[in-house]
Amino acid sequence: MLNRKVIYPTFVSTLATTLFFVAGCQRNDNSQSGTPGKPRVALVMKSLANEFFLTMESGARAHQKAHAAEYELLVNGIKDELDVSRQIDLVEQMIAQKVNAIVIAPADSKALVPVCKKAQQAGIVVVNIDNKFDDAVLGDSGLKLPFVGPDNRKGARAVGDLLAKKLKTGDQVAIVEGAPNAFNGLQRKAGFEDAMKAAGMNIVGSQSGYWETDKANPVVAAMLTEHPGLKALLCANDNMALGAVAALRAAGKQEQVLVVGYDGIGAVRQLLKEGNVLATADQHADQLAVFGIEYALEMLKTKSAPADRNTPVDVVSTP
Amino acid sequence: MNRTANSSARPLLRSFPTEYLGLTLALSALVGVFSLITDHFFSVTTFRTIANQIPSAVLVATAMTYLLVIAEIDLSVGSVLGFCSAVLGVAMTQWHWPLPLAVIGTIAAGLLCGAFNGLVSVHWRLPSFIVTLGMLEMARGAAHAVTRSQTQYIGSSVEAIAGTSICGLSLPFLLAMVIVVAAQLVLTRTVFGRYLVAIGTNAEAVRLSGIDPRPIKLAVFLLTGLLVALAAIIDTSRFQSANPNAGTGFELQAIAAAVIGGTSLMGGRGSVVPTLFGVLITAVLNTGLAAVGARDETKRLITGLVIIAAVILDQYRHRLGAKWKNS
Numbered sequence: 001m002l003n004r005k006v007i008y009p010t011f012v013s014t015l016a017t018t019l020f021f022v023a024g025c026q027r028n029d030n031s032q033s034g035t036p037g038k039p040r041v042a043l044v045m046k047s048l049a050n051e052f053f054l055t056m057e058s059g060a061r062a063h064q065k066a067h068a069a070e071y072e073l074l075v076n077g078i079k080d081e082l083d084v085s086r087q088i089d090l091v092e093q094m095i096a097q098k099v100n101a102i103v104i105a106p107a108d109s110k111a112l113v114p115v116c117k118k119a120q121q122a123g124i125v126v127v128n129i130d131n132k133f134d135d136a137v138l139g140d141s142g143l144k145l146p147f148v149g150p151d152n153r154k155g156a157r158a159v160g161d162l163l164a165k166k167l168k169t170g171d172q173v174a175i176v177e178g179a180p181n182a183f184n185g186l187q188r189k190a191g192f193e194d195a196m197k198a199a200g201m202n203i204v205g206s207q208s209g210y211w212e213t214d215k216a217n218p219v220v221a222a223m224l225t226e227h228p229g230l231k232a233l234l235c236a237n238d239n240m241a242l243g244a245v246a247a248l249r250a251a252g253k254q255e256q257v258l259v260v261g262y263d264g265i266g267a268v269r270q271l272l273k274e275g276n277v278l279a280t281a282d283q284h285a286d287q288l289a290v291f292g293i294e295y296a297l298e299m300l301k302t303k304s305a306p307a308d309r310n311t312p313v314d315v316v317s318t319p
Numbered sequence: 320m321n322r323t324a325n326s327s328a329r330p331l332l333r334s335f336p337t338e339y340l341g342l343t344l345a346l347s348a349l350v351g352v353f354s355l356i357t358d359h360f361f362s363v364t365t366f367r368t369i370a371n372q373i374p375s376a377v378l379v380a381t382a383m384t385y386l387l388v389i390a391e392i393d394l395s396v397g398s399v400l401g402f403c404s405a406v407l408g409v410a411m412t413q414w415h416w417p418l419p420l421a422v423i424g425t426i427a428a429g430l431l432c433g434a435f436n437g438l439v440s441v442h443w444r445l446p447s448f449i450v451t452l453g454m455l456e457m458a459r460g461a462a463h464a465v466t467r468s469q470t471q472y473i474g475s476s477v478e479a480i481a482g483t484s485i486c487g488l489s490l491p492f493l494l495a496m497v498i499v500v501a502a503q504l505v506l507t508r509t510v511f512g513r514y515l516v517a518i519g520t521n522a523e524a525v526r527l528s529g530i531d532p533r534p535i536k537l538a539v540f541l542l543t544g545l546l547v548a549l550a551a552i553i554d555t556s557r558f559q560s561a562n563p564n565a566g567t568g569f570e571l572q573a574i575a576a577a578v579i580g581g582t583s584l585m586g587g588r589g590s591v592v593p594t595l596f597g598v599l600i601t602a603v604l605n606t607g608l609a610a611v612g613a614r615d616e617t618k619r620l621i622t623g624l625v626i627i628a629a630v631i632l633d634q635y636r637h638r639l640g641a642k643w644k645n646s
Contacts, residue, residue, distance in 0.1 A: 049459070049564065054468045180615045208615045213470070213562045214554060218602075221368045222609030226359050239470055239562055246558045250371050251364070267472035267560050274474075 038072055039100040039300050041293055044090050045077035046105045046130065051265055052285050053077065053105070056130070059286030060293060071297060074099065084108045091115045095122050101296035103289065105130035109183045110137045117143045125299045127306075129292035131183055146299075146306035148292045152187035153194070155281040155313035156236075156262060160195025162279050162315055163232055163260050167201060171231040174223050175206040176216050176244060178236040185211075185236050188262055192234040204230065209240040216243035224251050232258040238268040238280055245276050264316050272318050279317035287311070341636035342580065342596035345629045349600060353607035360610050367487065369602050371557070374491035375400070375550035376598045379569060380576040381502050382543040384594045387577055388506070389532075389539055390519040390586025391440070391447040395454035396547050397569030398462065399432045401562075403551030405462040408471030408561025418476060426548045432458055433544020437537040447540075455570070462563040471561040480556035491553040498546070503591040515539070519586030576601060579629045581637075600629055 043060055046053050057075055064073040074094070078086045087107045092115060094102055102119055106112035109131055116126050116133075120143065128147045138145065167173070175192050178185025189206065196203055204227045209216025216235065224230060224247060233248075235241040241261030248254045254276065261268055264282035271277040291311050299306065354361035379396050386393050406428045410421035432454060440450040483490040506512040517525045518532045525532050555561050578584065579600055580593030604625055608618045 049463055049468060051469045205612045207609060207612060212564055212567065213558050213560065214565050217558065218372050218605055219609045221372065222365075222606045223612075225362065225364050225368060225606075226357055226610040226612075228359065239564075242470065242472070242558055242560045242562070249559075250368065250557070265470055267470040270472045270474060 038070070039297065040072045040074065040097075041101045041103060041296055042074045042076065042094040042097070042099040043289055043293065044087065044094065044102060044104040045075065045289075046087075046107050047080045047083075048077035049080055052263055053130075055285040056105070056289040060289035062286075063290045063293065071293070073293070078107060084111050088112060088115045091119060095119050095124065098122075099124060100300060101125040101127065101293075103127045103129055103292040103296050105289075106133060107131075108181075109134045113137045113141055113143065116145060117141050120145075125296050127292045127296045127299070129288060134183075144306055146295065147308045148295050148311065149288060150283040150311050150313045152184045152262075152313075153191040155283065155315075156188040156191025156234075157194045158191075158313065158315045159260050159262065159279050159281050160192045160234060161199070162317055163234065163258060164195055164199035164201065166258055166278065167199070167231055169200040171201050172204045172227055172229050173201045173232040173234060174204055174220075174227065174230055176209040176220060176233060176235040176240045177206060178208065178211050178240075180208050182211075188236040192236075196234070201232075209235070209243060211237055211239060213239045213243040213246070216240035217247050220244045220247040221250065224248070224253060224257070230257055232260070235259065235261045237261060238263045238265045238277075241268060241277055241280070242271070245271060248276075269316075272316065275318055277318075279315055282314045282316050284312060284314075339593060339596065341632045342593055342600070342629070345625075345632055346596060346600055346603065349603045349607065349625070353603070353610065357607070357610045360607060365606060365610075369599075369606055370492045371481075371489050372606075373598050373602050374489070374495035375554045376569075376572060376576065376602070377495040377595060378498060378546040378550040378553075380573040380594045380598050381499060381591055382546040383570075383573040384577045384580070384582050384589050384591050385502070385506070385515065385539050386447070386543060387574075387582045387584060388515050388519045388586065388589040389536060390522070391536065391539070392574070392584075393436060393447065393451045393454075393540070393543050394570045395432065395436065395451040395458055396543065396573055397566035398455045398458035399429060399544065399547045400551045400554070400566035400569055401462040401564060402432065402458040402465070403429045403548045404555045404561045404565045405465040405471070405563050407477070407552060407555050408473055409465050411473050411477060412471045418479065422480075422552055425552055426545060429544040429546075429548025429551065430541060431544070433541045433547070434537075436544075437540025440540075441533045441536050459563075462565075466561065466563045468563055470563070473555070473559050473561065475559065477556045477559055481553055482556070491556075494549070494553075499591055499595050506589075506591060511535070516587055519588070521587075572601065575626050579626060579633070581630075581633045597629075600625065 045057055048054060060073065076090045084107045091102065095118060102124055113133055120126050126145050128145045129149050132147045133145060173196055175189055177189050205223045207219050209219050220233060220243060233244045235244055238261035241259050244259050248257050258278045260278050261280040264280045268277055268280050288311060295309060403425045407421055407425040410416040410424050436451050436454055439445060440447040481489060481491055485493060506515060514530060514535050518535060522532050554565060576597030577594045579597035582589030582594060604622055608621060
């Protein structure tokens with residue numbers, strides 16, 4: 001079955017080619033660092049397979065192009081949001097590259113703390129974006145890192161408040177959560193709960209849809225059957241809202257159940273127009289990384305002490 | 320002896336009670352438990368919902384069963400599903416193709432991936448595990464490249480496929496059932512089916528008896544590409560949108576369904592109708608646990624346990640069946 005004569009040379013030659021290319025890229029990077037005075041900012045991203053982070057990345061690249069004289073940008077990301085060890089490796093590589101600042105969207109709010117401490121000790125300015133580092137772990141390691149990003153809980157609360165206006169006190173609602181280990185997902189859930197409890201709604205279910213359309217759909221379908229009186233679904237992101245809308249369509253309940261999402265992706269704008277989704281939150285993804293980069297540059301210039309900074313979240317609703 | 324060889328000797332339906340006893344028991348037990356502990360599980364709505372959800376999983380698991388029977392595997396089905404879905408979405412929203420043309424394009428994309436998997440693993444005699452592992456990455460990359468990582472919202476223009484229903488059953492569900500029956504008959508009643516089992520049992524013996532296994536293997540990979548493309552079309556139509564991350568982890572679901580149905584990972588043994596039971600068991604489990612509102616960690620623990628329990632139950636049925644035959 002397994003033909004060694006074929007596999008071995010193929011493997012070796014592939015490996016050699018890969019190494020050759022990697023070496024080539026590395027040389028390229030080093031030659032760029034020659035320009036003196038211009039700070040080099042490394043943007044370490046989460047999953048580049050996710051529309052939200054991709055928008056963040058292209059926003060950052062556009063900003064760098066417009067301010068090419070002020071700084072250099074190195075963008076790196078991991079394959080999916082769960083690849084924590086790869087992200088730690090990336091930060092270590094950035095330290096070795098002697099960049100001036102690291103702007104990081106950590107894939108894990110705890111596991112990335114030690115390596116960021118290492119970066120700070122190496123004299124690198126570290127700015128935390130998107131997913132806030134765990135305060136307890138930061139305190140434990142005596143580390144102070146500024147967080148620049150949206151308040152997911154506040155944003156979700158605002159979306160929930162808008163939804164509550166369309167409901168009656170005591171109405172049954174359900175939450176479709178993000179991946180259970182994601183901090184921003186938990187924050188959004190908490191924000192939804194804040195809004196629903198304040199308005200006196202009855203939360204009959206809250207389950208994870210793992211951020212994806214096809215994973216959220218069966219969960220929503222089951223909740224619809226189990227809670228026939230359901231009046232609203234609060235989804236922690238827009239892709240899951242798409243799955244929820246599909247479940248409502250299949251159950252013929254689009255008139256009865258309202259849906260809200262989060263993120264404001266392009267696909268959901270059309271649903272807002274058609275009235276199938278009531279509202280979503282726009283966190284200005286294209287600006288999120290830019291805010292972090294600008295803050296890092298400011299810190300490099302002024303050597304100021306780090307403080308957190310909140311970025312705007314806007315509720316977008318049916319026009 | 321293997322079970323497909325046995326079952327082929329008897330008519331399809333008369334063998335039903337003994338052949339599918341264990342699986343029917345497991346399925347009924349699950350339905351029973353969930354009906355007792357929730358208020359609305361045992362209802363027409365639940366079963367119609369499940370019937371609408373499973374067609375894509377049934378198609379992919381059917382393809383996986385064929386592959387496992389010939390001792391091959393395809394780890395790329397989830398990614399290829401995402402890629403096909405992306406092609407359909409982009410063809411309709413950005414290239415403004417009419418639905419029939421977009422569907423043809425999607426099927427072509429699936430066949431292309433299947434052909435690549437088949438040709439590379441057959442021609443260079445590489446294990447399909449490795450080739451399709453490569454395709455898993457390539458197809459996902461292609462899905463993101465085509466959509467620029469953005470979920471494509473298609474809207475009601477794609478609804479016709481999943482929205483059409485005959486006698487309360489959706490078109491995809493009926494299609495999936497027709498394909499299951501056809502695939503079962505081909506596997507148990509045709510020369511081609513015999514070849515599949517023979518290749519999975521001993522490919523070298525097949526070759527020495529003057530039959531070239533390569534075109535047959537290639538055909539199964541092509542069939543997989545086709546069925547995955549159909550699954551992608553069905554899901555995209557259901558969600559009216561194409562998400563480049565669609566189908567992540569689908570390969571393991573399909574393998575689990577086939578294995579629950581008694582298909583051997585070593586080749587030579589497998590059957591399509593039991594795989595359908597495998598899909599049903601996982602679907603009932605997912606729906607039931609969501610209806611209960613179980614915590615996420617509980618869901619995973621129970622799902623894993625049920626997969627193992629179903630396989631153990633199936634083992635007992637095998638031994639029982641063997642005993643009856645000997646006595």
